[in-house]
Amino acid sequence: MKEDKIKFAVVGCGHIGKRHAEMISRNPNCELVALVDVKPKNELNIDSYNASFFSDIEDLLNSNLDVDVVSIATPNGLHAEQAIKALEAKKHVVIEKPMALNKADAERIIFKGLEVSKQIFTVMQNRYSPPSVWIKELVSNGTLGEIYSVHINSFWNRDERYYTKDSWHGDEKLDGGTLFTQFSHFIDIMYWLFGDIKNIHTILKDFKHQKLTDFEDAGVVNFEFVNGGIGNFNFSTALFDKNMESSITIIAENGSVKIGGQYMNEVEYCHIKNYEMPVLKPTNPGNDYGAYKGSAQNHHYVFENVVDVLKGNKPIKTNALEGLKIVDIIERIYKSAN
Numbered sequence: 419m420k421e422d423k424i425k426f427a428v429v430g431c432g433h434i435g436k437r438h439a440e441m442i443s444r445n446p447n448c449e450l451v452a453l454v455d456v457k458p459k460n461e462l463n464i465d466s467y468n469a470s471f472f473s474d475i476e477d478l479l480n481s482n483l484d485v486d487v488v489s490i491a492t493p494n495g496l497h498a499e500q501a502i503k504a505l506e507a508k509k510h511v512v513i514e515k516p517m518a519l520n521k522a523d524a525e526r527i528i529f530k531g532l533e534v535s536k537q538i539f540t541v542m543q544n545r546y547s548p549p550s551v552w553i554k555e556l557v558s559n560g561t562l563g564e565i566y567s568v569h570i571n572s573f574w575n576r577d578e579r580y581y582t583k584d585s586w587h588g589d590e591k592l593d594g595g596t597l598f599t600q601f602s603h604f605i606d607i608m609y610w611l612f613g614d615i616k617n618i619h620t621i622l623k624d625f626k627h628q629k630l631t632d633f634e635d636a637g638v639v640n641f642e643f644v645n646g647g648i649g650n651f652n653f654s655t656a657l658f659d660k661n662m663e664s665s666i667t668i669i670a671e672n673g674s675v676k677i678g679g680q681y682m683n684e685v686e687y688c689h690i691k692n693y694e695m696p697v698l699k700p701t702n703p704g705n706d707y708g709a710y711k712g713s714a715q716n717h718h719y720v721f722e723n724v725v726d727v728l729k730g731n732k733p734i735k736t737n738a739l740e741g742l743k744i745v746d747i748i749e750r751i752y753k754s755a756n
């Protein structure tokens with residue numbers, strides 16, 4: 419494997435699966451050998467890729483095609499089952515966020531990966547955005563001192579333009595909820611910076627999605643960090659017409675920081691004792707969903723990390739245990755609302 423290109427199959431050729439295909443194709447150490455989707459190939463706009471096409475992951479895995487990594491970009495509720503199938507076939511897996519829709523499924527994926535000695539990469543590409551890299555360093559090296567409180571506001575619009583009749587979005591079993599589909603990146607950033615949470619109190623409401631989704635469109639979550647400090651996560655998909663922001667405000671012993679923009683992509687406030695804010699590179703634009711923006715277009719970093727790990731050069735940036743932890747936190751937030 420060291421000298422050869424790493425061979426990838428992408429399962430799910432929608433918005434994000436096509437980004438996986440594109441990032442794999444552009445990486446000189448990767449080769450896209452197969453694409454899988456239940457939709458007919460001619461409806462998928464994937465003709466530019468010189469890759470075998472399958473309608474079912476089992477057909478791919480039963481074929482004699484040489485594949486090293488299966489990259490899963492199907493609806494959330496299918497991730498666990500498809501990841502386990504790929505691992506059983508002795509493939510490494512890349513799993514889009516969220517890794518699974520419950521902790522038990524995430525654990526089953528990890529057990530299988532350990533059993534067959536294959537790598538599991540989860541996707542949390544917002545960690546690569548310049549403000550994320552910057553704040554991670556400030557928190558880790560103690561510049562901010564003791565963390566007093568952390569406040570996350572994720573206020574986006576998702577309406578009938580997004581929750582269309584033919585989509586998996588909004589379905590309890592395939593989507594799972596707004597914290598899984600829209601806001602898991604921001605829960606990941608919170609966990610990555612400050613660790614786990616406890617003493618969670620949640621209020622969920624569905625203001626205007628009763629006919630569009632099976633779940634909430636707004637929530638207020640209060641908690642304490644296990645490492646000290648308090649926090650809240652306020653979220654909504656009920657905004658009129660467009661996204662407002664996804665921001666994190668940190669109030670700490672030595673100063674205060676706010677990172678905002680639509681997907682925590684720009685530093686809006688930084689005032690820290692004896693510290694001068696460096697100039698950061700701009701964050702990549704958000705993934706484009708027509709009327710909507712999602713999280714940053716950083717998927718190329720994910721595949722660079724897959725190459726580095728499989729060639730034995732670097733550790734995994736977002737491993738299966740972290741993927742599991744995000745699922746666990748979201749599951750506990752939802753449970754605390756009942």
Ligand SMILES: NC(=O)c1ccc[n+]([C@@H]2O[C@H](COP(=O)([O-])OP(=O)(O)OC[C@H]3O[C@@H](n4cnc5c(N)ncnc54)[C@H](O)[C@@H]3O)[C@@H](O)[C@H]2O)c1
Nearest residue numbers: 430431432433434435455456457491492493494514515713
């Ligand atoms: N990392 C990110 O920033 C990011 C952004 C958006 C979506 N996502 C995640 O990516 C995944 C896909 O989201 P999307 O927006 O691309 O959705 P999408 O609806 O655009 O694409 C999903 C594709 O999967 C196909 N599919 C459905 N069932 C299948 C099956 N059994 N086997 C093979 N293919 C199947 C569908 O036909 C469709 O083409 C989701 O898990 C989502 O949460 C991640």
